[in-house]
Amino acid sequence: MKLSFRDAARLMRDLDDRLPAGVERLQALYPDAGRAFLIGVTGNPGAGKSTVVDALITHYRALGKTVGVVCIDPTSPFSGGAILGDRIRMQRHATDDGVFIRSVATRGHLGGLSRSTADIVTVMDAMGFDIVLVETVGVGQAEVDVVGATHACVVVTVPGLGDDIQAIKAGILEIADVLVVNKADREGADRTVRDLTYMLDLRAGKAREVEIVKTVAVRGDGIADLAGAIDRCRAKAGDLVIERRGMWARAQLGELIRDRVVAAAEASWPGGFEALVAEVAGRRLDPYAAVERLLAAVSAGPSR
Amino acid sequence: MKLSFRDAARLMRDLDDRLPAGVERLQALYPDAGRAFLIGVTGNPGAGKSTVVDALITHYRALGKTVGVVCIDPTSPFSGGAILGDRIRMQRHATDDGVFIRSVATRGHLGGLSRSTADIVTVMDAMGFDIVLVETVGVGQAEVDVVGATHACVVVTVPGLGDDIQAIKAGILEIADVLVVNKADREGADRTVRDLTYMLDLRAGKAREVEIVKTVAVRGDGIADLAGAIDRCRAKAGDLVIERRGMWARAQLGELIRDRVVAAAEASWPGGFEALVAEVAGRRLDPYAAVERLLAAVSAGPSR
Numbered sequence: 001m002k003l004s005f006r007d008a009a010r011l012m013r014d015l016d017d018r019l020p021a022g023v024e025r026l027q028a029l030y031p032d033a034g035r036a037f038l039i040g041v042t043g044n045p046g047a048g049k050s051t052v053v054d055a056l057i058t059h060y061r062a063l064g065k066t067v068g069v070v071c072i073d074p075t076s077p078f079s080g081g082a083i084l085g086d087r088i089r090m091q092r093h094a095t096d097d098g099v100f101i102r103s104v105a106t107r108g109h110l111g112g113l114s115r116s117t118a119d120i121v122t123v124m125d126a127m128g129f130d131i132v133l134v135e136t137v138g139v140g141q142a143e144v145d146v147v148g149a150t151h152a153c154v155v156v157t158v159p160g161l162g163d164d165i166q167a168i169k170a171g172i173l174e175i176a177d178v179l180v181v182n183k184a185d186r187e188g189a190d191r192t193v194r195d196l197t198y199m200l201d202l203r204a205g206k207a208r209e210v211e212i213v214k215t216v217a218v219r220g221d222g223i224a225d226l227a228g229a230i231d232r233c234r235a236k237a238g239d240l241v242i243e244r245r246g247m248w249a250r251a252q253l254g255e256l257i258r259d260r261v262v263a264a265a266e267a268s269w270p271g272g273f274e275a276l277v278a279e280v281a282g283r284r285l286d287p288y289a290a291v292e293r294l295l296a297a298v299s300a301g302p303s304r
Numbered sequence: 305m306k307l308s309f310r311d312a313a314r315l316m317r318d319l320d321d322r323l324p325a326g327v328e329r330l331q332a333l334y335p336d337a338g339r340a341f342l343i344g345v346t347g348n349p350g351a352g353k354s355t356v357v358d359a360l361i362t363h364y365r366a367l368g369k370t371v372g373v374v375c376i377d378p379t380s381p382f383s384g385g386a387i388l389g390d391r392i393r394m395q396r397h398a399t400d401d402g403v404f405i406r407s408v409a410t411r412g413h414l415g416g417l418s419r420s421t422a423d424i425v426t427v428m429d430a431m432g433f434d435i436v437l438v439e440t441v442g443v444g445q446a447e448v449d450v451v452g453a454t455h456a457c458v459v460v461t462v463p464g465l466g467d468d469i470q471a472i473k474a475g476i477l478e479i480a481d482v483l484v485v486n487k488a489d490r491e492g493a494d495r496t497v498r499d500l501t502y503m504l505d506l507r508a509g510k511a512r513e514v515e516i517v518k519t520v521a522v523r524g525d526g527i528a529d530l531a532g533a534i535d536r537c538r539a540k541a542g543d544l545v546i547e548r549r550g551m552w553a554r555a556q557l558g559e560l561i562r563d564r565v566v567a568a569a570e571a572s573w574p575g576g577f578e579a580l581v582a583e584v585a586g587r588r589l590d591p592y593a594a595v596e597r598l599l600a601a602v603s604a605g606p607s608r
Contacts, residue, residue, distance in 0.1 A: 023592050030590040118591070242585060249584035249591065253577075254562040256595040261561045273557075280553035281546060286334040287422070287553065288327050291560040299603045 002032060003127045005100060012102060015119045018259065026119060033125035036068070039230055040147030041135040043156030048182045051217040052156050052226070053135045057093050059223050060131055066098040068124030070117055072136040072143060073103050100124060114251035115259070117146050148175035149248035151241055152233035154226070156180045157196070159188035173199060175244070176210055178229045184214035184222065261294050268297035306336060307431045309404060316406060319423045322563065330423060337429035340372070343534060344451030345439040347460030352486045355521040356460050356530070357439045361397050363527050364435055370402040372428030374421055376440040376447060377407050404428060418555035419563070421450050452479035453552035455545055456537035458530070460484045461500070463492035477503060479548070480514055482533045488518035488526065565598050572601035 003011070014022030039056070041049050053069060060067050093099040102124075104116045117134065124132045134150060136143040147153055155176040173179075179200075181192050193212055200210050211229040215222030266272035276293065279285035307315070318326030343360070345353050357373060364371050397403040406428075408420045421438065428436045438454060440447040451457055459480040477483075483504075485496050497516055504514055515533040519526030570576035580597065583589035 027590050027592055030587075034587050115591075245585040246581050249581045252591050253581065253584065253594060253598070254558075256591055257562050257565045257598060258558040260595055260599055261565070277550050277553045277557065280557065281549035283334075283338045286331050287419075287556045287560055288331055290557060291564055294557070294561060295564055295602055298599055 003029070003123070005097075008100070008123050008127055009102075011123055012120055015123075016116065018263075026122060029123065029126040032128075033122045036121075036125040036129050036132045037152075037234065038121065038125075038150035039131060039133045040150035040153040041133060041156060042143060042147045042153070043180070044158065045137070047156040047158045048217055049135055049137070049156045052154070052180060052182060052215065052223075053133055054093075055215075055217045055220050055223045056133060056227065057099055058220070059227050061093075061096065061098055065130040066128070067093075067100075068121075068127070068129035068132040069099070069101040070120050070124070070132065070134045071101065071103045072113065072117060072134065072146065100127070100129065113143070113255075114146055114248060115255040118248065118252050144175060145247050145251045149241075149244040152177050152230045154178045154180055154230065156182050157192065158183045159186045159192045177233045178226065179210060179212045180222075180226060181212065181214045182217050185216050189214060261298050264298040265294050268300065307333070307427070309401075312404070312427050312431055313406075315427055316424055319427075320420065322567075330426060333427065333430040336432075337426045340425075340429040340433050340436045341456075341538065342425065342429075342454035343435060343437050344454035344457040345437060345460060346447060346451045346457070347484070348462065349441070351460040351462045352521055353439055353441070353460045356458070356484060356486060356519065356527075357437055358397075359519075359521045359524050359527045360437065360531065361403055362524070363531050365397075365400065365402055369434040370432070371397075371404075372425075372431070372433035372436040373403070373405040374424050374428070374436065374438045375405065375407045376417065376421060376438070376450065404431070404433065417447070417559075418450055418552060419559040422552065422556050448479060449551050449555045453545075453548040456481050456534045458482045458484055458534065460486050461496065462487045463490045463496045481537045482530065483514060483516045484530060485516065485518045486521050489520050493518060565602055568602040569598050572604065 011022055011025055015026060041053055041056075043049055050071075057067050057069065094101060102120050104113065104120060121132055121134065134147055136147050153175050155173065155178070157179065159181060179196050181189055181196070183189075193214065196212055200212075211232070213222055213226045213229050215226055217223065262273045265276065269275070271278075273294070276285070276290045280287050280290050315326055315329055319330060345357055345360075347353055354375075361371050361373065398405060406424055408417065408424060425436055425438065438451055440451050457479050459477065459482070461483065463485060483500050485493055485500070487493075497518065500516055504516075515536070517526055517530045517533050519530055521527065566577045569580065573579070575582075577598070580589070580594045584591050584594050
């Protein structure tokens with residue numbers, strides 16, 4: 001590893017705290033990144049995404065590959081029980097030097113999911129991990145952008161969702177490279193595969209091939225098939241990944257722009273950005289006028 | 305109405321096209337807004353949100369109240385069938401002069417959901433609608449921010465989701481003022497009510513009272529109860545709404561900042577913002593360096 005776990009963890013913390021020294025260190029690492037194979041995992045709540053990720057870690061470790069994992073977690077007082085349970089399973093890899101697991105919370109001060117995730121992926125990539133897995137709990141646009149910008153995007157679902165299979169339709173199915181029907185020992189697995197096949201056939205343009213794999217991740221069943229399907233994405237990635245990385249870069253730049261302008265506001269007047277937010281929330285100032293004030297602060301203020 | 309449907313529709317289109325004249329018109333309307341009662345409706349896919357909204361429109365129209373409706377739609381090749389079906393039902397109100405329905409797509413060039421929704425709500429509010437309903441299909445963070453910033457936030461679920469009730473946990477339950485168990489003639493409705501009650505009891509702090517209402521919206525059953533629960537939110541709103549409007553204002557300002565900086569980039573060099581996105585996506589430039597270039601464009605460029 002080019003960077004010890006300890007140094008990497010400290011750098012990630014510095015980046016999270018938005019320390020300029022952290023940013024400089026990341027910029028210096030940037031040329032070392034870009035070699036890892038990125039796998040995104042998303043899908044329905046309760047579909048067993050963390051269990052699939054856990055099984056994939058075990059699979060890749062058995063092949064001698066090193067694995068970084070970024071878990072995107074909606075920070076919520078309600079997300080305790082079930083999600084933690086799955087994640088605890090994954091923690092059994094924590095003592096393995098070939099595995100590095102980190103979480104990103106989606107509900108920070110001002111969002112910032114794309115940026116924070118990108119920073120962590122870049123660090124893991126520069127550390128030299130063969131594979132970086134990005135797993136998301138939520139299925140919002142930011143999560144879709146991030147997971148969609150990987151080399152192989154895995155969407156996990158389960159039998160028996162019935163009409164709620166539309167839950168994975170909006171925006172998610174279109175980024176999938178591999179569809180996993182997990183808990184495939186449950187009744188209705190074949191019907192779910194048929195439904196998914198039908199939905200794939202409905203796609204406009206039928207842009208590219210999407211494989212459907214059945215797994216029982218908790219037992220490891222089907223995981224070798226899944227890894228095979230993921231491997232086949234390496235070949236066909238190319239242009240598609242460039243396009244998706246553009247989506248991610250766009251989101252990241254948007255967040256960084258906002259962060260920098262907010263930072264300029266903090267330095268410019270008492271109360272900073274939040275004072276303006278309160279004016280807008282209290283309807284004493286319209287948001288368009290507020291933004292002109294913010295941008296004036298950037299033009300006037302120091303460069304960083 | 306202070307603004308005809310025709311003029312309002314044109315203004316919304318101008319705002320969507322980011323025309324400066326539209327922004328000026330909106331700023332002029334801003335003092336007329338702030339009087340409508342805003343109701344947000346969100347929840348599980350397939351729970352019948354549009355049917356609940358449709359039934360609420362009918363209920364409020366029978367009381368002589370005018371209703372604006374903003375539907376937030378994930379634009380996806382896959383969102384056709386089921387969602388359109390529900391929305392078609394709502395269209396029967398389209399010939400009613402007391403009802404105005406508009407959609408916002410979530411997947412624009414650069415996102416912008418909070419801003420676009422806020423603009424449409426402001427226009428409807430300034431038009432003088434008694435009630436503005438904001439309905440979302442997706443449950444991402446942006447949607448939660450927007451729906452959560454209303455005076456009464458209604459979260460719709462259905463019996464029989466089983467473990468997938470966790471789907472409404474992350475980030476959504478905490479913003480709910482009223483929980484609706486729709487399709488309550490299905491088996492398991494009482495169990496769902498019990499599960500929700502249990503989840504509410506688990507909340508840290510037990511901040512505020514949340515009512516649970518059973519409906520069969522397609523028949524109008526329980527809608528009067530729901531409207532009663534929504535009405536009771538008027539009294540208790542106050543500080544909570546200010547805080548939530550802060551969340552929305554924060555998101556809106558973030559989007560406007562990004563839009564203005566991107567616009568400055570477009571005017572500053574060949575290829576504009578997308579040229580920088582391509583540099584970052586192609587890993588030839590790190591995102592932090594890219595943002596410094598963007599902000600230099602703002603400082604150098606014209607003010608609008």
